[in-house]
Amino acid sequence: MKIENLLRENIKTIKAYSSARDEYKDASSDMVFIDANENPFKTNVNRYPDPQQTDVKQRLAEVKGVSTTQILLGNGSDEVLDLIVRAFCEPNNDNVITLPPTYGMYKVLAVLNAVDIISVELDNDFEPKVDEILAVQNGNSKLLFLCSPNNPTANSFNSKKIEQLIRKFNGIVVVDEAYIDFSSQESWLGRLNEFSNLVVTQTLSKAYGLAGIRLGICYASEFIISVLNKIKPPYNVNQLTQYKALERLSEINEVEDQIALILKERDLLITELNSISFIKTIYPSDANFVLAKVDDADLRYKQLIDNGIVVRNRTKQPLCKNCLRFTIGTQEENKKLIRTLNQLS
Numbered sequence: 467m468k469i470e471n472l473l474r475e476n477i478k479t480i481k482a483y484s485s486a487r488d489e490y491k492d493a494s495s496d497m498v499f500i501d502a503n504e505n506p507f508k509t510n511v512n513r514y515p516d517p518q519q520t521d522v523k524q525r526l527a528e529v530k531g532v533s534t535t536q537i538l539l540g541n542g543s544d545e546v547l548d549l550i551v552r553a554f555c556e557p558n559n560d561n562v563i564t565l566p567p568t569y570g571m572y573k574v575l576a577v578l579n580a581v582d583i584i585s586v587e588l589d590n591d592f593e594p595k596v597d598e599i600l601a602v603q604n605g606n607s608k609l610l611f612l613c614s615p616n617n618p619t620a621n622s623f624n625s626k627k628i629e630q631l632i633r634k635f636n637g638i639v640v641v642d643e644a645y646i647d648f649s650s651q652e653s654w655l656g657r658l659n660e661f662s663n664l665v666v667t668q669t670l671s672k673a674y675g676l677a678g679i680r681l682g683i684c685y686a687s688e689f690i691i692s693v694l695n696k697i698k699p700p701y702n703v704n705q706l707t708q709y710k711a712l713e714r715l716s717e718i719n720e721v722e723d724q725i726a727l728i729l730k731e732r733d734l735l736i737t738e739l740n741s742i743s744f745i746k747t748i749y750p751s752d753a754n755f756v757l758a759k760v761d762d763a764d765l766r767y768k769q770l771i772d773n774g775i776v777v778r779n780r781t782k783q784p785l786c787k788n789c790l791r792f793t794i795g796t797q798e799e800n801k802k803l804i805r806t807l808n809q810l811s
């Protein structure tokens with residue numbers, strides 16, 4: 467597959483905007499910087515941020531075992547996903563394939579960019595229907611979004627099915643690994659070099675505990691990354707975010723300890739949820755949340771709110787009738803949830 471042929475026509479030839487900091491890169495050098503109309507007095511952030519986020523990428527490359535040229539950073543995964551849609555999908559012409567129930571942003575981004583959506587529901591085990599997906603793709607299907615572990619169902623997709631889809635889909639396969647750090651499955655990052663049409667997205671918003679700084683990560687071939695680099699806003703990741711991300715990426719042990727605690731709490735919570743009479747099904751989780759089917763999701767949602775607990779009501783999603791999604795909280799929060807559920811009738 468020639469990836470270049472999948473790009474939008476205008477993107478094939480687009481030139482990146484060249485910012486002041488692109489033209490003279492070494493901002494740390496001992497030069498007089500009067501090229502960007504900044505205020506010269508120091509505030510710690512009086513200078514524009516590094517448009518290529520070199521230090522953060524360097525650290526991520528070490529941690530994840532990829533090259534810095536295979537990384538693009540964005541203002542959350544949401545920006546990264548938007549850039550991918552804009553690079554490959556011609557408005558009013560192309561389409562993307564999503565597998566509901568899944569993360570809502572794929573649809574939002576498609577609609578925003580005037581791109582059609584082909585939905586192929588997951589099967590009853592919340593796995594992709596591979597044959598059906600491959601049968602509905604057409605010449606204008608540019609992207610296939612696979613969210614694994616999937617939100618809101620919490621399962622990881624069977625890796626053989628993912629591999630079949632990467633091999634046989636005629637466009638780009640985006641594997642959204644927002645929850646990979648909680649998963650017992652291997653990341654697809656390790657296989658990036660095998661597949662030119664594979665894009666993997668991750669985020670610091672979940673396991674890394676930095677939802678507030680908005681840092682999303684895209685891993686792909688050097689070619690795809692170079693295209694996304696050309697179309698991203700020049701200063702899309704602010705300097706405070708870069709500082710904070712770098713700091714957190716040097717505390718990997720603490721992140722790992724928190725992940726272990728959350729997983730332990732998840733298993734405890736599942737055990738406790740099993741004894742609640744109005745909980746009908748608890749779906750297996752490979753993430754930091756649990757999807758459960760209750761007798762009446764709207765009622766239970768409201769009762770929990772009245773008791774000071776906010777969960778996510780997913781009852782309107784396909785295959786999720788009467789399902790609530792519980793994020794794993796602290797030990798204290800989880801105990802309060804169980805206590806409250808036990809008191810409801």
Ligand SMILES: *Cc1c(COP(=O)(O)O)cnc(C)c1O
Pocket residue numbers: 541542543544545569613617642644668669670671672677680681682
């Ligand atoms: C939370 C989440 C993200 C993270 O988005 P950010 O913009 O990086 O915070 C991405 N994908 C899925 C499926 C998610 O649930």
